[in-house]
Structures are given as C-alpha cells and as structure tokens.
Amino acid sequence: MRARLSLPGAVALLALLAGRLAGGPLLFDRAEYAARRARLMDRIPDGVAIVLGAATPSGDREFRQGHDFAYLTGVDIPDAYLVVDGVRRESLLFFTIGEKAAEGEGLPLELVRDAKGVTGIERVLPAEQFGTTLAGLSHRVRVFYTMFKPEELGPENSNEKLNALQRTMTLNPWDGRLTRELQFVRNLRDKFPQVEVRDCSPFVWDLRKVKSPAELDILRHAARIGVEGHNALIRSTRPGVTEKGLEAVFEFVCRASGAVDMAYTPILMSGKNHAFGHYHKYDRTLREGDFVILDAGPDWEGYHADISTSFPASGRFTARQKELYEAALAVREACLANYRPGVTFKQVGEAVDALIQAQGMERFDQDFRGIVRYGGYNHMIGLATHDVMGTFAGPDEVLAPGYVFACDIQIFRLDEEIGVRIEDTVAVTAKGCENLSSGVPRTVAEIETLMKGEGLLQLYEASRPKRARR
Template sequence: MMRHLFGRRLASQNMGFLVAVTLAAAQLAAAWEREPLSVYHERRARVVSETGDGVVVLFGYNDEDVAASVTTFHQNENFYYLTGWNEPTAMMLLVPRVAKGRDQPVEMEKEILFIPPHDYRQEKWTGPKLGAEDADAPERTGFRAVKSTSLFHSELLEALKSFPKIYTELTPQPESGEDAFQAEMVSKLRKLAPLAQLADLRPHLTRMRTVKSPSEIALIRKGADASVEAHLAAMKAVRPGVWEYQIAALMKYEYERRGCEWPSYPPIVGSGFYSTVLHYDADTQQMQDGDVVVMDVAGSYSGYASDITRTLPASGHFTPRQREIYEIVLGAQNAALTAIKPGVMIGGRGKLASLQQIAFEYINTHGKDLHGKPLGQYFIHGLGHSVGLNVHDPAEYDQPLQAGMVITDEPGIYIPEEKLGVRIEDMVLVTQDGAELLTRRLPRTVEEVEKAMSQKQ
C-alpha cells in the first residue's frame, strides 16, 4: 500500500473532487445495513432513563485500535449499539434532563455525536466521509446534535456542572480484545474530568443487548443464511486429499460474496485428531480417508455475527462408530432444542432442567467409550451462548431465557483416543412460546449430510 506522503505545498482544491465527495457522501456504506436510526435513539433514551443520575460517555475506536491498515475497520460494539456509527474517532455524550421530582421519569436532554471535521486531502485516500460541519449530519446520524471532536471536552465539562457522575465502560468486554482500549479511555476521562465520579455502564448494556430488536434479528438472519450457504458449498467440496485451509477459504468466499464483511471468528476446520481440539484454527492438515471434519465457520453481516458448526465424514460416508457418536450428539441437540423457551436456564450442569443438563444427560446415557465408560466426560464445554454483535455476545447467563434472545445449541463429543470429534451447532431464536431454528436449511441428520456431500462440485 502506498504511504500517505504529502509535500509541504497544499494541493489546490479540486472542485470536481469536492463535488464527488458531496455526492458519494450521501451514499456512504451502501452495502452496510444499519437498523433504523430511531432504534439507536430509543436505546440511548433507555440508557439515560436507567442511569438517570449522570452523563453517559462512550468512545468509538480509532483506526489504530483495530489495526485498520491491515483489516477492515470494526467499531467498538457498545458504541455501535448505541449510535449505529461505524467510522473511527467518534465520541458520544448523553445528558439527562434535570428531574422536577423524584417520581418523574428521567428523560434525555442532550445527545451529541462528536466526529472529526472534513479533511478533504485525507478523503482522497480514504473516500468521502461525513463531517461534523455538514448541515445534514443530524439527519444522517439520528443525533439531535453532531459536533466536532474538538468540542467534546468543553461540552463534557458543561454537562458535569449539573451531573458530576459519568457512566462509561469501566470493564472490558470478555473476549473482545478491548482491554487496552478500555483502560486508555478510562484514563482519558480521569484526566479530562478529574473530579467526576465514574460508574460502569456495561451492566446496563449487557441487559439491553441480551434481547435482540426485530431489526437486529433481521440482520442476524442474513448473516446466518450467508453462512449456511458457505457450509453447503463445503459439504460438496470436502473429500480425502483436500486441505483444511482450502475449505476455510472456500467458506469465507461464499459468505463474503453474499454480503458478510468479515469472519465472526477465525475459521475452525479440523480433521482427524484435530476434530477433537475445540478451537483449532490453524487449518493446516490434509484430510484423510476415514477422518471426520469439524467445520466451525461463519461470517458477520453488517456487524452481526453467526456461529455454525457441522461435522462431516471426509469420505462422504460415516463409519458405524462415527455414525453412532454423531447421532448421540444430534440427539442431545434435539433434546435441548425441544426444551428451549422463555423461562428456561441455558447453562449450569447439575441444574434441574437447564439446557446444559438436558444435553449432558442425553450424552451420558447413550453410548460408551472404548473402555465401556459413559460419554458425558467427553462433552467438555457449555451448550450454548448468546450471539449478536459479538459471536459470544454479552448476556446474563444466571437469568432465564427471554423471547428475542439469539443463542446457539452446540453439544459435542471429543474422544482424542479415537481421533473422533463431533460438534453440531445451530443458531436459535427464542420465541414467545418456544424456539425457531435459524439455520434449519443446513443438513443435520446423517442421511441429509451424506446426501449433500454426494453432490460434489
């Protein structure tokens, strides 16, 4: 890539370029689908209502926070959840209205998105951007006010005169890789407002993100559908002699050509012994006749993750032992799937009627290992998790399921001694009276899998 080298002379303004910027800016990120701007506004209003006694501050990522020189820009998840803004170097300030009485609901007085002003020289390299000075910035962002990032400090100090408490991210989201960013932003706030009390916003956002909005579910469906197509393509391509990385690359191509921006997680394509390694993502082995292949691969659509796993016989047909283990895992998955509904607990082995316990009991009472022992000891992970902007989306796992949650159902058996690992993972929408299998188009039974594999490319 060319370096951003500029001489001391300012390039003369190119009127044609400015016109192009104006026209293109009206169609920013056409391929990226956002929820309706009103949804983000409603979330911000809810956050202010729930916190009430302080201002809310969140920072978006900068380019360097996501190594943007080598990967597509990813926004901080909680920042995106409240703003829908997917450009770097932004800040958000929410200010409650001073309540007239204790029993009065807290309303939002101000909502300000701070973004950089135009840098037209830079935009020749990066493409058109929305600038803080653009007259239509409030309309296009859904914020009542859009201001330059240079004004953030003064606006914050003004708000703190009425509310000397700041709600922000005091703890990093697990598995997000944002530990350094979160610590840096807290340090920044302490320097900008040394007398302010800081409170953690994350518990509020975790509760909100647990239940998905209809527009979030629509985006999740698109990502799941694209990822299902990737798995269908892989089923036609897996055979002895194929390399794991070839299947991973094929699947990435298939879901990205259907609109996904990036992998929801590093693709896991593990054959033979590596089918028993849960997060094996080296994908460096050549598939052998007699192997099973665990493919845990999915893409993210407009930022919303998918998570799907299938286990295939490299030869196209399961051996009797492979079929036995596969059907036990499938039986456990179906047992849990039948039980999914609001009010049920997803996790907790030993907890009566939790989905985890239902799946474990099924596995532990069906089949034996080579030494005649029950198979429960080979189910070594949780049954499922929440899916959303993160593949392991925040959720309150000590609380029962609610309608609108999107979770995975993914039992597995991993027997290293037999070089035999089986995991079947599907995405499930919790409905008012049960569950909807979002990935139902993808073959699950032995017969369906073998039939799909017989249709070789």
C-alpha cells in the same frame, strides 16, 4: 435441505436490503438507535455516559466501528465521541471529518452533511469541542459513566480482549500500559476530580443481550450465508483435499454472498487436531477415515452467525462415527425442542438428561455432563460471536424472547481421532425458538447425500489447465 423464510420476515429483510442498497447511512432506522439511548438514559438518571468511538486504523486497513458505539449510534465515522445525558435526556455526537476524506473511506456523505437529521441525535458538534463540553458537564452532573471494558472490533469479544491485554500489556512488568478505556477513566478522574467515574459496560451490554426484530432479521440473514458456506465446504470435501482449500471455499461463498468478513477465524479440525479445540492452521490433507469439524460463520452488516458441522472426509460414516454423531444429534434435538420463554437453561438440561436415560445413552453421561448443566447453551451471539451480557445467571438464566445464543453439542474421542460438534445459532421467540442456522444437513442421510455431488473445489480443479494442476 433448504431454510424457509416467512412472508413477513421476507418483507422486512427486503425493506432492510433496499435501504442498504440505496446507500442508507444507518443500518437500522434512527428511531431504533434513539430507543436504545433512551433505555441507557433510564439507567443513568444522575449523570452522563461517555462512549468512545473507534480510532482511525494505524495501518492501511478498513475502519471498523466499536460494537458499543455502533449499537448506540449506527455511525461508522472514526475518532468520534458520544455523550448520552441521563439528566437532560439528550445525546451529543462529536466528530470531525471532511467530505473528501469521508468519500475516500466509503462513508455516506449524507451522514457527514446532516448528521443530526440522519441520526436523530439532538446535538452534533466538532470533535474539537469534546473537551470543553466535558468540562461544562463536570459542573452540572455528579457522575460520568463510561465503558471500562475494551471496545470490540470485528471478531473481538470485550472480556476476552481484556484478559489478553491484562496478561500481555497491563500486568507485563516490561510494559504496564492501561487499556485505552482505563486510560480514559484515569484521564477523567485526573481532569475532573469533583465527578465520580463509574462503569456503564453492564448497562449497555444488558441492552445488547435482547435482540430487536430488526436485529433478528440481520442475524437470520447472516446465518443463511453461513449455511451456504458450510454446505459448499461439505460438498467439496474428499480424501486428498487440503484443509486450506476447503477453508478458501467457505470464505469465498460467504464473501460472494455479501459478508464483510468472517465472524471469527474459521476452525477446521481433523485427525490429531481435534485435541486443540480451536485449530485454524489448515495444515492437513484429508485422508480416508478422517472425521472433520467445521466451526465457522460470517459477519454480515456487523452481526455474526456461529455454526458447526461434523462430517466424514470420505462421504460415508463408519459405524463408530455414526454412533457418536447420532448421540450428539439426539441431544441437540432435545435442546431445540425445549427452548422457550420462561424456562431456564437448567430446565432444558433436565429434559436432555431425561432423554439420555430414556434412550439408554448413559454411557455418554460424562460426555454430556456440561451440556446437561447448561441445556446446550454455550454463549450469546450478536455483534460479537461470543456476545457480551451485563448480567447472566448461568444455568438459572430464564430465557426471554430476543435471546440469540449458540446451542453447541460436542463429543470427542481423541484416541480415535473423532470429534463431533453440532452447533446452531438459536433465537428465542414468543412461543419457542427459531433455529436461524437451519439448512445445513444434520442427519447422517442428509450429510451423505450432500457429499455425493461435485463441490466448488472439484469444479475448480476440472476447469484448470492440466499443466497447472497439482
């Protein structure tokens, strides 16, 4: 089962890859970033937006730019600042880094030498001038907008990060520190009391909510890498194989295909661990009769895919496993058949409910109640796996072209140690939807056929000297 790519899509992806392989300093054309900043300017006609770039890592690890800063600039330089001026409709970029330091971090020297030409940002200044520039702006505009929510790095989600930091830091009576962003808000208010400080997180996040054609090309490729990883892991699954070994197969295939990281820590559940939802200890050796869930996706060029597959460790479904799996699969097929612009998630759910009643699946009403309410929707996907949104109407959200989200169908029988998740990365198109993660086996027959072949783990074991084998 192999995903097909249209000729226009293939041409666009090849052009994108050619630019990246040639050392292009930005992921997208600078005009795309300029358009994003222009749309942000439309929302702040009375002030300027100030966006903090990610700080230099405190330890010896790779620098990752914050998602919002990357979205608006494409610039991976640490300790940078962006000012988007909605009054004069221009942008200012601040950073200080030498060529040797940039080269040591793998940053393109062209970006350091000619940041204005590369990025199209109207003014580029040393980071040391950031404070004096803000002081000047404070006398010209009446509103400073900035991101009140925490920056996202790699697999992080801003709202989830905020909740965690509030619980463990801000509201902790033995700590009490503010987040970096809220400390910046406090500093702005203290230094420039004449200026009102407002949150622009919803404005930026509403921009991120709708993916451009160029973003869709990236997401499509990320999903294809994820499909290869899932297929390799499924093929390697056998009774007697460790979950730790299987997880290593997924990461190896994704990284060998160019993934910069995992979109999130892969979730691998079997046996009693189905009860824990997000389990990634990898501490079981699979046994005959186990049913396995893999929830995993790669991070490619900063964009994520989210895919879940479910399959028997033995390679053959029992009658009970098949019954539950095919119920979830029927709901998934109904969701994909009804996603299109102009409909709401609630209307998709109504179509799913009609299918459940028509096929005599009422015994699963309780299992699929939440899925029916949201039409299979779980969360948006993009720069974050649980991608952010400035506004969301819940079940009444009207689908629009450029939406990318997880269709996530689940059913669990914890007393039987069976869990089923069938999750796809789905993009809404002009006329319907595209399943970006097509290519993983979904029917019982497809899964059982794939599992008949030798997997990477079996080939690896066969290649090892006998004395080195377990």
